[in-house]
Amino acid sequence: MDLTIIGAALINGILMGGIYTLVxxxxxxxxxxxxxxNFAHGSLLMVAMFGVFYMVTKLGIDPYLSLIVTMxxxxxxxxxxxxxxxxxxxxxxxxxxLLITLGLSIVIENLAxxxxxxDSRTISMSYSDKMFEVGPxxxxxxxxxxxxxxxxxxxxxxxxxxxxxxxxxIRAVAKERMGARLVGIDVDKVFAISFGLGMATLGxxxxxxxxxxxxxxxxxxxxVMVAFTVVVLGGMGSFLGAVxxxxxxxxxxxxxxxxxxxxxxQIGISLxxxxxxxxxxxxxFGDKR
Amino acid sequence: MNLNRSPWALHALLLLAxxxxxxxxxxxxxxxxxxxALFYAFIGxxxxxxxxxxxxxxxxxxxxxxxxxxxxxxxxxxxxxxPWWGLPAAALAGAAAGFLIGVMSFxxxxxxxxxxxxxxxxxxxxxxxxxxxxxxxxxxGMLIPMKQTAANFQFGDRRVxxxxxxxxxxxxxxxxxxxxxxxxxxxxAAIRENEDSASALGINIFVEKIKIMAISGAIAGAGxxxxxxxxxxxxxxxxxxxxxxxxxxxxxxxxxxxxxYGPLIGAILLAVVSEVTRSMFSFQGLSLVLYGTLxxxxxxxxxxxxxxxxxxKKLKDGDQLSVTSSTKAGEA
Numbered sequence: 001m002d003l004t005i006i007g008a009a010l011i012n013g014i015l016m017g018g019i020y021t022l023v024x025x026x027x028x029x030x031x032x033x034x035x036x037x038n039f040a041h042g043s044l045l046m047v048a049m050f051g052v053f054y055m056v057t058k059l060g061i062d063p064y065l066s067l068i069v070t071m072x073x074x075x076x077x078x079x080x081x082x083x084x085x086x087x088x089x090x091x092x093x094x095x096x097x098l099l100i101t102l103g104l105s106i107v108i109e110n111l112a113x114x115x116x117x118x119d120s121r122t123i124s125m126s127y128s129d130k131m132f133e134v135g136p137x138x139x140x141x142x143x144x145x146x147x148x149x150x151x152x153x154x155x156x157x158x159x160x161x162x163x164x165x166x167x168x169x170i171r172a173v174a175k176e177r178m179g180a181r182l183v184g185i186d187v188d189k190v191f192a193i194s195f196g197l198g199m200a201t202l203g204x205x206x207x208x209x210x211x212x213x214x215x216x217x218x219x220x221x222x223x224v225m226v227a228f229t230v231v232v233l234g235g236m237g238s239f240l241g242a243v244x245x246x247x248x249x250x251x252x253x254x255x256x257x258x259x260x261x262x263x264x265x266q267i268g269i270s271l272x273x274x275x276x277x278x279x280x281x282x283x284x285f286g287d288k289r
Numbered sequence: 290m291n292l293n294r295s296p297w298a299l300h301a302l303l304l305l306a307x308x309x310x311x312x313x314x315x316x317x318x319x320x321x322x323x324x325x326a327l328f329y330a331f332i333g334x335x336x337x338x339x340x341x342x343x344x345x346x347x348x349x350x351x352x353x354x355x356x357x358x359x360x361x362x363x364x365x366x367x368x369x370x371x372p373w374w375g376l377p378a379a380a381l382a383g384a385a386a387g388f389l390i391g392v393m394s395f396x397x398x399x400x401x402x403x404x405x406x407x408x409x410x411x412x413x414x415x416x417x418x419x420x421x422x423x424x425x426x427x428x429x430g431m432l433i434p435m436k437q438t439a440a441n442f443q444f445g446d447r448r449v450x451x452x453x454x455x456x457x458x459x460x461x462x463x464x465x466x467x468x469x470x471x472x473x474x475x476x477x478a479a480i481r482e483n484e485d486s487a488s489a490l491g492i493n494i495f496v497e498k499i500k501i502m503a504i505s506g507a508i509a510g511a512g513x514x515x516x517x518x519x520x521x522x523x524x525x526x527x528x529x530x531x532x533x534x535x536x537x538x539x540x541x542x543x544x545x546x547x548x549x550y551g552p553l554i555g556a557i558l559l560a561v562v563s564e565v566t567r568s569m570f571s572f573q574g575l576s577l578v579l580y581g582t583l584x585x586x587x588x589x590x591x592x593x594x595x596x597x598x599x600x601x602k603k604l605k606d607g608d609q610l611s612v613t614s615s616t617k618a619g620e621a
Contacts, residue, residue, distance in 0.1 A: 037402045089589040095346050098402045099542065099588050102348070106535060106581030110574035118573070217574075221531060225413060228406060263428065264421035270413040277407050278397040 004136050009254040011139055017250020018147040019209060023223055024230035025154055025242045026201035029161075032237030033174045033194040036086075036097040041227055042220030043105040043112075044199060048074050048206030049215040050116060056123045056210065063123060063210045064145065070203035078199025082192045105220065112217035120216040128211065146208040153204045157197070158239055170194055174237065226253075229273040235286020244284060248272070300462075303550075307455055311448045320447045326560035327454040328515065332533075333540030333552030334461040335508035339387075340538065341546030342468050343501045344481025346401065349408030350509055350537045352390065352415050353383040355528035357510025358517045362431050363424060372433075372442035375514045383510015384503040386415075391502030395495050400484065409534070416529030430524025433517065442518045450519055457515065458553075461508055465549040477501055481547070509537075543583050545594025554595050 027041050048070050055061045055069065081104075089100055130141035161167040172180040173190045181187050213219075230249050234241020249269055256265035276283060310323055332354060339345045360382030361375025370378075390411050394404055419425045437443045444450060468474035479487040480494050488494050517523050527533075536559070544555025563576040591597050 037406070085585075089585065094402050095405070096588055098346070098405060100585055102535070102538075103581045103584035103588070106539075106584070107578050110577040110581065113574035114572045114578065225410070232406075261421070264417060267414060267417045267421075270410045270417070273410045274407055274414065277399060277403060277410075278393055281397065281399070281403070 013251035013254035015147040017247035018150040021246025022150040026198035030198040039101040040105040042224030043108040046220040052210040074203030075196040075200040079196035082195035120214040142211040235283030238285040241285035329556035332512040336537035337541040339505035343477040347408040348405040349412030351534040352412040353506040353509035354513040357383040357513030358528040361514035379510040379514035380507040384507035387502040387506020391499040419525040433521040545596030
């Protein structure tokens with residue numbers, strides 16, 4: 001096959017993989033700390049994307065600038081959701097949280113369907129069609145911006161987790177809940193903050209995705225499977241895993257599309273998910289369960 | 290007559306009510322409503338048998354449903370069999386899918402949320418395959434030609450469909466009753482409550498779980514065949530879509546997972562809610578908003594489902610709650 005096409009698939013895969021990493025790092029953070037699987041992750045991303053869509057179309061804010069709004073707004077939403085719903089209702093049993101977050105995603109998606117109808121929406125900015133030329137390859141400028149910003153966000157999240165007191169508390173709670181409580185950490189607050197942080201990364205992902213993707217009430221479906229695959233592949237709770245997993249999933253998707261065609265090409269992500277769960281459930285970088 | 294004291298009188302009364310129902314009115318609306326309510330009860334019972342009785346939560350039960358729908362339609366359309374053969378073919382295919390997914394997942398030791406997620410992924414793989422290969426008609430789906438004769442599994446009088454799905458539902462309820470009363474069902478309840486303890490008691494949890502997945506898969510597969518013959522059209526998004534998995538789970542969880550009549554209560558409620566909201570409001574989605582909210586409320590406050598409301602009353606009458614059904618998830 002023509003090398004140019006392969007090169008394009010390679011670059012597209014890596015660029016998309018960066019965004020997947022960002023979406024998945026929120027999920028893996030929540031799992032690592034709270035040991036819960038947030039099934040509503042995709043639907044909450046969709047909500048944030050609608051937020052970005054309306055900020056861009058109604059208020060004329062640049063999608064990348066909307067980060068300043070989406071991140072704190074999603075953090076607040078996550079904090080409140082955990083404090084008043086998820087934390088209260090789940091009784092600590094992991095299937096219950098899965099079901100609660102499933103219920104939440106059903107409600108969110110169908111509310112979105114009621115208010116926004118099933119139509120897909122995209123935004124168009126002055127730079128939407130700008131292309132980079134790298135040798136024989138043409139690369140969309142928004143994709144590159146989104147990728148770089150996603151990587152910066154992941155790095156910032158990493159720095160926050162490793163360098164700040166709150167980050168230290170989060171890591172302490174993730175490692176040893178009881179011990180953290182004994183040394184005076186407010187564990188419930190750390191749970192809520194972690195959930196909020198996970199949501200804030202979704203807010204960032206929404207702002208970065210909107211220029212290169214579409215939003216509809218079912219957009220969450222696309223990302224929920226992808227995010228779970230990245231997280232399971234990299235190892236639940238591992239950030240390095242999320243980065244590597246994101247890139248692998250991005251590449252699998254683009255090369256799957258290239259070699260297997262539009263329809264069958266989608267199979268790669270689900271297959272990776274199944275194979276990892278069957279043969280290496282701890283993922284590439286996760287702790288052995 | 291105290292219905293709580295004599296369960297067979299309750300079963301007989303429910304069956305009688307269900308048999309009289311299509312003669313109350315022969316309007317297409319009423320019959321269609323009855324068919325859909327029973328259809329959801331039937332596939333909800335399939336989910337309930339694995340998810341409720343055995344505690345094997347699945348988010349991708351539609352995999353078995355879709356395999357059944359495609360098996361029966363392919364047998365009829367591609368190999369020229371009489372469509373009635375589609376029903377056993379669908380049940381068999383559903384059971385095989387349940388068996389295979391069960392063997393792979395349980396061999397790897399997946400349980401709880403991980404099992405739920407892998408079933409979702411399997412359903413997605415099936416959807417993509419059905420969308421990509423020739424024998425299924427790909428994304429265009431398969432249209433079953435209209436030819437209304439009884440030999441062709443098509444009926445001018447929609448009430449025949451009603452009685453077919455009623456018969457299937459009765460069978461599924463009978464299976465649930467058997468699970469409630471048999472040693473096999475007791476072993477499943479032990480597995481649901483605590484796998485390690487069940488294993489320590491000498492139960493082969495791997496074998497029991499695979500058996501129940503095959504049974505559950507067979508029921509869902511038969512449901513897929515009924516769906517295909519009733520609507521005469523299937524495509525990958527319809528019969529392998531997440532929506533139907535979610536509906537099966539909701540019907541069962543909301544009515545009462547692990548109870549015999551839970552899915553029936555959940556299905557009737559779903560059918561009523563969706564008809565009422567559809568007739569009152571022009572936009573889509575409201576019924577599922579209500580249903581999703583109900584799911585959250587149920588898990589938080591009524592882990593045994595709406596059927597618990599009836600049982601609470603029973604307790605007041607001086608009867609004892611059955612021990613097996615009163616310790617479900619969420620009370621720990």
